[in-house]
Amino acid sequence: MPDPITVVINGQQREFGGEMSLSGLLKALDLDPQAVVVELNKEIVRRPALGDTTVRDGDQVELVHFVGGG
Amino acid sequence: MEIRSNWFTSSVAGERNESRGIQRMSTTAAAAIDQPLIIGGREFQSRLMVGTGKYADNDTMTRAIDASGADIVTVAVRRVDLDRTKEEGILFHLDPRKYFLLANTAGCYTAEDAIRYARLAREAGFNEFIKLEVIGDEETLLPDVEGLLESARTLVKEGFQVMAYTNEDLITALKLEDVGCAAIMPLASPIGSGLGLINPYSVRTIKRRLSAPVIVDAGVGTASDACVTMEQGVDGILMNTAIAAAQDPVAMARAMGLAVEAGRLAYLAGRMPRREIAVPSSPSKGMLD
Numbered sequence: 001m002p003d004p005i006t007v008v009i010n011g012q013q014r015e016f017g018g019e020m021s022l023s024g025l026l027k028a029l030d031l032d033p034q035a036v037v038v039e040l041n042k043e044i045v046r047r048p049a050l051g052d053t054t055v056r057d058g059d060q061v062e063l064v065h066f067v068g069g070g
Numbered sequence: 071m072e073i074r075s076n077w078f079t080s081s082v083a084g085e086r087n088e089s090r091g092i093q094r095m096s097t098t099a100a101a102a103i104d105q106p107l108i109i110g111g112r113e114f115q116s117r118l119m120v121g122t123g124k125y126a127d128n129d130t131m132t133r134a135i136d137a138s139g140a141d142i143v144t145v146a147v148r149r150v151d152l153d154r155t156k157e158e159g160i161l162f163h164l165d166p167r168k169y170f171l172l173a174n175t176a177g178c179y180t181a182e183d184a185i186r187y188a189r190l191a192r193e194a195g196f197n198e199f200i201k202l203e204v205i206g207d208e209e210t211l212l213p214d215v216e217g218l219l220e221s222a223r224t225l226v227k228e229g230f231q232v233m234a235y236t237n238e239d240l241i242t243a244l245k246l247e248d249v250g251c252a253a254i255m256p257l258a259s260p261i262g263s264g265l266g267l268i269n270p271y272s273v274r275t276i277k278r279r280l281s282a283p284v285i286v287d288a289g290v291g292t293a294s295d296a297c298v299t300m301e302q303g304v305d306g307i308l309m310n311t312a313i314a315a316a317q318d319p320v321a322m323a324r325a326m327g328l329a330v331e332a333g334r335l336a337y338l339a340g341r342m343p344r345r346e347i348a349v350p351s352s353p354s355k356g357m358l359d
């Protein structure tokens with residue numbers, strides 16, 4: 001059994017069953033990787049690297065997209 | 071008066087000439103004597119740029135943007151709402167193939183934050199343009215020019231086409247141009263104020279002294295403001311609230327599109343000199359005894 005992890009996503013604490021890739025995280029959150037930009041611990045992770053980047057306990061993730069604005 | 075919405079529906083240039091009346095005439099006349107607007111090596115048809123914030127609903131927003139005739143449409147970078155992830159992003163409502171998406175750094179108060187938001191925006195994968203805002207004061211939303219220059223310098227080095235929102239100060243505008251900004255965006259008046267062009271002299275001076283495109287950003291309240299602003303000779307206007315907060319945003323968007331064209335055309339045409347005395351338009355000869 002993998003150890004459960006706690007990740008802060010967009011300022012909210014979330015629990016997951018174990019470490020996973022950022023792609024896996026987006027899937028778990030039902031988000032389209034093409035529609036969001038991902039920052040892991042304040043570093044941007046480009047889309048091609050999402051599958052190879054692991055989310056670990058204590059990581060901070062920011063998921064952003066475009067909204068209405070001037 | 072009932073206004074039929076299709077009256078206001080213009081669309082991309084080219085099709086625009088197919089529409090009727092004043093629009094066809096002015097578009098043709100403007101095109102005949104005007105140069106296209108080029109920013110950061112890209113050519114744009116419309117000199118009006120519009121924001122996507124503050125609309126009552128997305129349908130009104132898309133119809134208003136269409137009616138404005140704008141090519142460049144601004145968007146903001148924000149966290150995804152994890153509790154309702156579907157259909158919340160602007161791209162569910164706005165076709166990125168139809169408009170040129172210009173991301174902003176609105177809400178950033180430091181150079182560091184603005185740089186972070188700009189990098190995130192570029193990673194969305196549309197273009198390398200950023201409307202750079204570094205706000206210095208919550209009440210007035212006036213720019214922090216120190217943070218603006220610092221972040222502009224970094225972003226230009228990273229290959230961004232920086233369109234810098236600034237105040238109507240010539241020296242800051244010159245420095246931003248020197249740093250390599252693709253466009254300088256002095257305000258007409260504070261963001262969302264609708265006070266119109268408060269300082270036409272300063273904006274005119276900036277336009278006269280800079281080689282980079284000058285796009286007035288923020289403060290326009292109604293069509294006459296847009297027209298007067300364009301008459302100063304600036305290259306374009308970016309606005310959001312004036313359209314979104316109008317009673318009928320779609321009608322106001324169309325009005326703004328016409329006003330920007332009218333102001334541009336009047337500037338190119340060259341206005342008559344102002345006189346302090348009257349000069350009759352009809353001949354003084356040939357009057358009856």
